[in-house]
Amino acid sequence: MSNHRFTDTALSEWMRGNGQDSDIVISTRVRVARNLQQLPFPLLATNQQSSEVLERLISVIKDRERLNDFGELHVIKLSDIDDLDKRVLVEKHLISPNLANESRNGAVILTEDESVSIMINEEDHLRIQCLYPGFQVREAWERATALDDIFEAHVDYAFDDKRGFLTSCPTNVGTGLRASVMMHLPALVMTQQINRILSAVSQVGLTVRGIYGEGSEAVGNLFQISNQITLGQTEAEIIENLHSVALQIIEHEKNARQRLINESKLRITDRVMRSYGILSYAAVMDSKEAAQRLSDVRLGVDLGLLEGPASSVMNELNVKTQPGFLQKTFGESMNPSERDMYRAKLIRETLAAKP
Amino acid sequence: MICQECGKRPATLHFTKIVNGEKTEFHFCESCAREKGELIPGTSNGFSIHSLLSGLLDLDPSGKGQNAGAKPAQTLRCEECGMTYSQFSKLGRFGCSSCYKYFSDRLDPLFKRVHGNTSHVGKVPKRTGGVIQLKRKIEELKKELQFRIVQEEFETAAEIRDRIRELERNIAQG
Numbered sequence: 321m322s323n324h325r326f327t328d329t330a331l332s333e334w335m336r337g338n339g340q341d342s343d344i345v346i347s348t349r350v351r352v353a354r355n356l357q358q359l360p361f362p363l364l365a366t367n368q369q370s371s372e373v374l375e376r377l378i379s380v381i382k383d384r385e386r387l388n389d390f391g392e393l394h395v396i397k398l399s400d401i402d403d404l405d406k407r408v409l410v411e412k413h414l415i416s417p418n419l420a421n422e423s424r425n426g427a428v429i430l431t432e433d434e435s436v437s438i439m440i441n442e443e444d445h446l447r448i449q450c451l452y453p454g455f456q457v458r459e460a461w462e463r464a465t466a467l468d469d470i471f472e473a474h475v476d477y478a479f480d481d482k483r484g485f486l487t488s489c490p491t492n493v494g495t496g497l498r499a500s501v502m503m504h505l506p507a508l509v510m511t512q513q514i515n516r517i518l519s520a521v522s523q524v525g526l527t528v529r530g531i532y533g534e535g536s537e538a539v540g541n542l543f544q545i546s547n548q549i550t551l552g553q554t555e556a557e558i559i560e561n562l563h564s565v566a567l568q569i570i571e572h573e574k575n576a577r578q579r580l581i582n583e584s585k586l587r588i589t590d591r592v593m594r595s596y597g598i599l600s601y602a603a604v605m606d607s608k609e610a611a612q613r614l615s616d617v618r619l620g621v622d623l624g625l626l627e628g629p630a631s632s633v634m635n636e637l638n639v640k641t642q643p644g645f646l647q648k649t650f651g652e653s654m655n656p657s658e659r660d661m662y663r664a665k666l667i668r669e670t671l672a673a674k675p
Numbered sequence: 676m677i678c679q680e681c682g683k684r685p686a687t688l689h690f691t692k693i694v695n696g697e698k699t700e701f702h703f704c705e706s707c708a709r710e711k712g713e714l715i716p717g718t719s720n721g722f723s724i725h726s727l728l729s730g731l732l733d734l735d736p737s738g739k740g741q742n743a744g745a746k747p748a749q750t751l752r753c754e755e756c757g758m759t760y761s762q763f764s765k766l767g768r769f770g771c772s773s774c775y776k777y778f779s780d781r782l783d784p785l786f787k788r789v790h791g792n793t794s795h796v797g798k799v800p801k802r803t804g805g806v807i808q809l810k811r812k813i814e815e816l817k818k819e820l821q822f823r824i825v826q827e828e829f830e831t832a833a834e835i836r837d838r839i840r841e842l843e844r845n846i847a848q849g
Contacts, residue, residue, distance in 0.1 A: 358772075359771075483795055490768075549791060551792050635724025
């Protein structure tokens with residue numbers, strides 16, 4: 321199988337750095353959670369039941385006629401790959417930590433460009449996920465709902481008149497929809513407006529997380545903003561709400577960037593250049609520092625202060641400098657200090673290669 | 676510092692939990708922390724939404740469980756998968772789709788808190804959800820009917836009334 325490609329290379333469609341407002345919105349993700357009727361949720365499913373779920377859902381992708389638009393589809397069963405490859409898929413955001421570590425008869429279906437990832441036997445039987453570069457909330461939803469329709473044509477979903485699509489966790493019930501944008505907001509952080517903005521966001525039914533989802537910390541000025549409410553709003557309302565709030569945050573970030581340039585160009589240039597210098601020459605680099613310095617360089621490039629690497633290279637570096645990917649690139653096992661050394665090496669070489 | 680759980684390995688994860696101003700510190704080694712499902716950054720266990728939720732789920736909506744007719748939380752059980760309400764409130768997750776039915780008395784306050792709403796208004800399965808779509812359409816038409824009557828547009832109102840009847844007939848015939 322050619323599935324090695326998914327774990328050997330870092331670059332995914334969502335990292336390409338194109339798409340609308342891609343200087344601020346790195347990527348957009350829409351996820352739909354569904355379950356099959358009459359089978360317990362993965363939490364309680366027996367081995368036999370979860371393998372039945374797997375079989376039934378995988379058989380749907382034989383519907384080539386309706387899936388024509390999606391190109392070739394690759395199925396990866398989690399039991400067929402080792403822990404390192406699982407970790408790499410998590411770092412690329414193609415699967416969740418939950419699917420990697422906890423699932424029974426778990427699998428993921430990927431499109432060739434990795435913009436669609438369909439997880440089976442995660443917390444719910446089926447999780448359809450579309451991952452797009454830049455700010456494309458509506459587009460990602462269109463794609464996800466089209467796939468949802470195809471699955472629905474073949475399997476009976478657990479659905480209730482009153483509660484909507486039934487999910488294992490009460491926070492997903494109703495639409496089962498979670499839409500999110502990953503935003504790079506360095507100027508709002510530097511000008512100390514971020515907390516005010518994030519608390520405002522939480523008052524309109526949205527929530528903010530780090531880039532690796534629930535419970536993860538915001539590193540490198542990257543914030544994942546998503547809808548909190550899934551019940552009692554239509555999908556269109558949820559999508560439009562996220563869209564319009566994200567638009568406003570983009571505006572605020574743009575204004576803050578402009579203010580930085582107008583009021584403290586020398587200071588910000590110095591900061592960007594220092595980070596670029598350190599990334600270009602450092603021999604040891606921990607993940608937190610790497611994320612922060614990469615954020616500085618990205619901002620410098622966006623502001624035209626620095627002729628640095630393209631944003632796709634930066635996106636790729638963010639993923640490639642994660643522990644799993646480093647091990648994959650430089651050898652099977654390394655301790656944390658070796659990891660910091662290899663991380664520094666990888667960044668140095670990447671920056672040297674891309675003037 | 677040594678892990679407070681196993682007392683053997685060095686503690687590498689330290690965190691502070693503050694609940695209502697009451698501060699508790701934890702020091703675990705990685706493997707004990709994982710076992711306890713406490714904070715491991717980037718994984719989905721940790722102080723997840725589920726543990727947060729279980730705080731909400733413990734609430735007895737009827738106050739003291741005296742609500743006439745409603746079973747006390749301890750004995751409430753899903754006949755389909757066997758999950759009890761108290762298990763559900765610990766795990767923060769349902770065991771199967773029937774749990775929604777067996778726990779239904781207690782779910783409105785929960786959904787109200789989490790979502791601010793208790794009923795779904797979004798997408799409906801195309802193949803199996805036909806009736807729901809019709810019902811929703813009827814609700815919409817009834818609202819419009821009221822509006823037209825208030826506006827004294829009786830001809831339009833009559834047309835709408837006929838459409839409602841037709842849709843209702845469709846539902847009755849399955």
